[in-house]
Amino acid sequence: MVFEILEKSGEIVKSKPSVEQLENEDFDEVFTVVLITKEEASSLEAKVMKVSEVDRVDIHPVTGVSLPKGQSPSESMDDSAVSAAPKENRKAEAAPQKGRRAVNAHNANKTIRVNIDRLDILMNLFEELVIDRGRLQSIASELHNPDLNETVERMTRVSGDLQNIILNMRMIPVETVFNRFPKMVRQLARDLDKKINLEIIGAETELDRTVIDEIGDPLVHLIRNALDHGIESPAERLAKGKPEEGTVTLRAYHSGNHVFIELEDDGAGIDKDRVLQKALERGVVTEEMAATLTDRQIAELILSSGFSTAEKITDVSGRGVGLDVVKSTIESLGGYITIDSKEGQGSLFQVQLPLTLSIISVMLVNLDKDIYAIPLSSIIETAIIQTSDILNAHNQKVIDFRGSIVPLVNLKDIFEMEGAKEEEELQSVVIVRKGDRMAGLIVDSFIGQQEIVLKSLGNYLQSVFAISGATILGNGQVALIVDCNALIK
Amino acid sequence: MAETASEISKEMKVIVFQLMDKEYAVGVDVVESIEKLISITRVPKTPSYIKGVINLRGVVTPIVDLRERFGMEVKPLDDSSRIIIVSLEEFEVGLIVDAANDVIDIPVDSIEPQPEVVGSIESEFISGVAKVSKRLLVMLNLEKVLQPVKRVTTDEI
16 A cells, blocks of 8 residues: 555655565564655655554655665665666655555455465365266266256356366466566666666466465575676676677576576676685585586585675675575475586576476376376377387387487386286387486376376375376376486486 | 373373274374275385375375284275374375274273283384273374385485
8 A cells, every 4th residue: 555655656666674575464563665756755744644554654865965875785776776866765664553454455456365275275175076077977978968968068168267267376477576677687787887688588487376485585696696796897798709788588487397497697607616716715525526526516516605706795796695595495495406607608597496286288198007197298209119119228128219219118117016018019108308318108008188286195105206296187086197207317 | 192182181082993803093183084985096116005195175195004004914995994084293194994983082091001012013103002991992103103104215316
């Protein structure tokens, strides 16, 4: 509510706590907002006071000149913002009596807050409904009653729509996180006297709400890092024969059961010798270890705690805290971070995040009496091959698949099932890949393609081999999802 | 968990179920529901006492066969077999038992520490023995029975 008013009268530069925290009602009784406006302090105060929950408003005008330099990195950021925009800058401090309500009211017109657990329950119950729907369908097809058929058909359609809505309810585009980055990059570029162009690709990629909440801060860290350490100053860039303007690309996309968020810059890259030297100095690695490290492993040393190769500490980064926090946050989300860096050409930070809940497309296959699901994202294609085409290469069965040798894995053997049918003349094979390696999974038969909801096996069954989760099929049966990554060495 | 409940009230409600010829009990506070047998999806490469997972109202719930867990002889499931869904702090698990017999109140002081010899069952799974009229109820220590199953094979990538 307060924000709405302030946004009408000027541009909000900064708030403490952050906008996200305010929206989540994560603040005490006081919050502070820095606002660029042309309005008078008194009229602004009157406007804010109209919000019934606000107890007191303190407005302190700040100008670019009066702001003390170097209080904290963020303060000085405001400074430059103000000097760039020659307007009157005010700091409004509002102390809402019932801050919770104030924020709720602010969002009420567009969204409501729903506990994620409730959504889970809703979805579970809905799935039960879908199962009953299936039963109704089969009853209707037996009875041949036109009225019943029509009703069931309608119900099927409605519940299909409903299912989509429920499934998508938890997903929000990463846009919500990415949106604040262009502004941040502009400000930082100004602070650092660099020319930087931020490209955002795939902002519409949807991520589970729980992941979205957590991923913001690590990304901020990474971007600050790329801007400060990655991109060189315009003069340096010109000297190296690069365009004056540095490019930072933020990319998000789905791949398999994961979402990748990549941050690529065309800056200096990581100075491996210096990283290694620093790592030895700090005792992060020993001499013997250092000799065996790959380039990528060296680059990833910068993620260890207390590490900074920046020669001077700036307001923006280089304090040696940050990247290790990024790493631990991402790992706590069940994700990974990898770094690819070419010295002089730039670095690529790749964050891989799991979808805690996601709808994925799978191929359902029969194995013995059970149904298994293979994520479509890892499947290259399915094939039916003649048993006589299977070759033996060093105790490993392989096939010649479009010119490349693909090792065969009999899923029944892997899962210790009985009755691997060696005798059959034709075998159904699903060709899957992990990176650029492939494998052929022998299954009993294909069922078809389906969209399923990923479910975990729970805390009791922790990490079952080659099973990444489970799903519930239309008939109420549980199908296990094959983790192809574990099957390819 | 049984102990904490017993300190508050003089009597505790337990669910009595049968395995072989013995009667066992778990506190009613950890039991979510008792289900008839529904189809179980086998999970490969897990200990044999894990029968698989079921769809319990949209939640994938692992199922443990208590007979196998206790190393008793395996009996094919029949009409009286039940799945008792218990809910511990971190997870829900279904236990296959021969039959669910009763819900009774037992006086807390009737629970005694287990006698030295309890037969074939490993004693760590047992938190006590309750004698109610002529019935002997073995109180289960679910925390021990249901220790999470870690990765059972090491052949990771």
